[in-house]
Amino acid sequence: MQQLTLALAKGRTAKESLQILQQANIRFPDFHPDSRKLIFEDETKKIRMLYVKAVDVTTYVEAGAADIGIVGRDNILESGANIYEMLDLQIGTCAFIVAGMSPKPIHTYSSIKVASKYPNVASAYFDQHNIPVETITLNGSVELAPLIHMADVVVDIVETGTTIKENGLTILERLDSISTRLIVNKASFATKTACIQQLITAIDHVLPKEGK
Amino acid sequence: MHLQENVKTNELVKMIDHGGNILALRSDATIPITKRLLQESHELTNERRYFYVLDVFRYTKDSTRPQENTQAGVECFGANGFETDTEVIALSMHTLQDLQCASFTLEVGHAGFFQRCMEALDLDVEQQCTFKQLLQTKNIGELKHYITQTEGTDDWKQLIESIPLLYGNPPEIIQLVRNKIDDPIIHKQMDHLEKIYQLLSAYHLAEHMVIDLSLMNHMDYYSDIIFQGFIHNVGKPVLMGGRYNELTKQFGTLMPAIGFACDIDAIVASKEDKESSVPSLDVCIVQNDVCTNESLSLSTFLRESGWKTRVIQKKHINIPAQIICHITRNEDQITYHLTTHKKTFNCTRKNEVEAYVQSLLSKET
Numbered sequence: 211m212q213q214l215t216l217a218l219a220k221g222r223t224a225k226e227s228l229q230i231l232q233q234a235n236i237r238f239p240d241f242h243p244d245s246r247k248l249i250f251e252d253e254t255k256k257i258r259m260l261y262v263k264a265v266d267v268t269t270y271v272e273a274g275a276a277d278i279g280i281v282g283r284d285n286i287l288e289s290g291a292n293i294y295e296m297l298d299l300q301i302g303t304c305a306f307i308v309a310g311m312s313p314k315p316i317h318t319y320s321s322i323k324v325a326s327k328y329p330n331v332a333s334a335y336f337d338q339h340n341i342p343v344e345t346i347t348l349n350g351s352v353e354l355a356p357l358i359h360m361a362d363v364v365v366d367i368v369e370t371g372t373t374i375k376e377n378g379l380t381i382l383e384r385l386d387s388i389s390t391r392l393i394v395n396k397a398s399f400a401t402k403t404a405c406i407q408q409l410i411t412a413i414d415h416v417l418p419k420e421g422k
Numbered sequence: 423m424h425l426q427e428n429v430k431t432n433e434l435v436k437m438i439d440h441g442g443n444i445l446a447l448r449s450d451a452t453i454p455i456t457k458r459l460l461q462e463s464h465e466l467t468n469e470r471r472y473f474y475v476l477d478v479f480r481y482t483k484d485s486t487r488p489q490e491n492t493q494a495g496v497e498c499f500g501a502n503g504f505e506t507d508t509e510v511i512a513l514s515m516h517t518l519q520d521l522q523c524a525s526f527t528l529e530v531g532h533a534g535f536f537q538r539c540m541e542a543l544d545l546d547v548e549q550q551c552t553f554k555q556l557l558q559t560k561n562i563g564e565l566k567h568y569i570t571q572t573e574g575t576d577d578w579k580q581l582i583e584s585i586p587l588l589y590g591n592p593p594e595i596i597q598l599v600r601n602k603i604d605d606p607i608i609h610k611q612m613d614h615l616e617k618i619y620q621l622l623s624a625y626h627l628a629e630h631m632v633i634d635l636s637l638m639n640h641m642d643y644y645s646d647i648i649f650q651g652f653i654h655n656v657g658k659p660v661l662m663g664g665r666y667n668e669l670t671k672q673f674g675t676l677m678p679a680i681g682f683a684c685d686i687d688a689i690v691a692s693k694e695d696k697e698s699s700v701p702s703l704d705v706c707i708v709q710n711d712v713c714t715n716e717s718l719s720l721s722t723f724l725r726e727s728g729w730k731t732r733v734i735q736k737k738h739i740n741i742p743a744q745i746i747c748h749i750t751r752n753e754d755q756i757t758y759h760l761t762t763h764k765k766t767f768n769c770t771r772k773n774e775v776e777a778y779v780q781s782l783l784s785k786e787t
Contacts, residue, residue: 274657295559296586394560397659400527400632400652403590 219264277398306385325355495683531637706743
């Protein structure tokens with residue numbers, strides 16, 4: 211059996227992702243969140259895991275350096291990667307939102323300045339609504355930008371919206387909802403079909419099913 | 423100019439000449455070849471077969487892909503039908519075999535299939551984009567959700583939500599589709615794919631074909647079958663092709679045409695490290711416990727006859743060699759099993775092995 215390489219996103223959903231894998235009988239005995247190691251093998255040596263930054267997962271998978279990846283849909287949309295997005299792991303659920311200081315609806319802006327960790331998602335959204343847009347890329351605490359008048363609005367992901375409200379911002383629009391996905395390199399799917407399908411079935415099997 | 427319909431203009435590499443005109447570097451080889459041919463003659467009295475090795479230039483979002491890309495491809499004009507389709511597919515597979523790609527898979531789909539599905543759902547242009555996006559990413563969950571919101575009868579909806587899963591062994595997938603929908607156009611497409619598969623068996627290549635009905639090409643001009651080839655350890659297709667009868671119509675004449683192009687840079691990159699580190703071998707003998715003496719004795723015999731020979735343990739099987747030799751013992755009877763990437767040969771004596779190696783490789787030496 212061929213070995214599969216899995217790129218797993220560090221951060222908020224890593225623990226839950228590993229729990230799902232564990233339920234599907236995929237265990238990484240050496241793994242510890244504080245470990246400095248970057249590569250881990252599972253008990254059966256069939257899966258090699260790369261523990262990488264969330265924004266880099268799509269890069270590893272698209273280039274074929276990893277066959278599969280587990281990462282949030284926010285990173286998938288932002289990267290625009292040409293990959294298969296085959297399973298919704300139903301964890302890390304949140305949504306893209308547009309939020310601003312004033313409750314002024316976005317369609318009333320003649321042009322807009324947006325701060326975001328997701329410049330591609332942000333500019334695609336305003337392009338779609340025919341609003342001229344200037345994007346400012348920030349790597350954290352984007353809520354700050356409207357407060358200091360660096361930007362009119364922010365495009366960010368929220369789970370509950372508490373941080374947004376605590377900083378006195380109003381949610382103006384809700385965009386795509388987001389959750390953690392299992393992604394697959396297209397060439398790996400063709401050359402390692404059996405292994406990958408087996409893995410997907412195993413994981414799909416332990417996911418909660420919609421009430422039918 | 424009709425190029426806009428096929429090539430995304432923001433992907434073109436543009437320049438301005440001294441007269442202020444905007445020029446674009448060639449972004450694809452098929453379009454200029456087709457255009458040139460149709461300028462020369464509007465009716466072909468016989469088939470035209472061309473090959474090319476060209477650089478194409480394209481901006482892409484994919485940072486792993488260079489803007490300049492060397493493509494080698496073929497185009498066949500004037501012939502329609504599954505025989506030509508199969509011949510071109512077989513040629514693409516032979517190309518990968520000649521390059522000694524250990525294992526390869528050719529995904530075959532049909533551009534008319536999802537067109538027909540989109541008609542059945544009555545999608546507008548914007549919806550078509552979303553739909554294609556969901557298919558291309560095999561996003562089963564969201565596709566299912568999306569389908570429920572569209573117009574269309576239940577049998578179509580059931581077929582369409584299963585498209586990402588319509589991947590794999592051709593006879594199975596074809597039968598699955600036939601059972602799911604009773605539509606003459608779809609059935610005709612399935613018949614066509616089936617004939618290709620059957621004919622590929624005659625080429626001894628059917629095992630490399632899988633059906634992928636969510637397969638779509640970046641270039642929009644394909645009208646019927648489309649295919650992509652993948653080799654081990656390369657993260658993107660190394661060849662792409664298909665039938666593009668519609669493209670010729672855009673240049674004023676309907677002329678059947680099919681072709682494919684190989685991504686030379688990707689193929690070369692996949693071969694580089696292996697070839698620089700390991701000299702190519704004539705014969706590689708795979709050793710096992712029961713035939714240690716015979717393996718070593720044969721290797722000495724072949725080396726004395728001037729063949730580059732190596733004996734390996736079973737676990738490293740990816741040694742590039744012209745001929746792979748396995749030895750088996752049945753009581754006192756030793757059999758030598760010789761395999762090349764095209765044929766196999768069995769014999770029982772060392773000098774028969776040598777004669778066979780001689781007959782196969784003497785041309786090169």
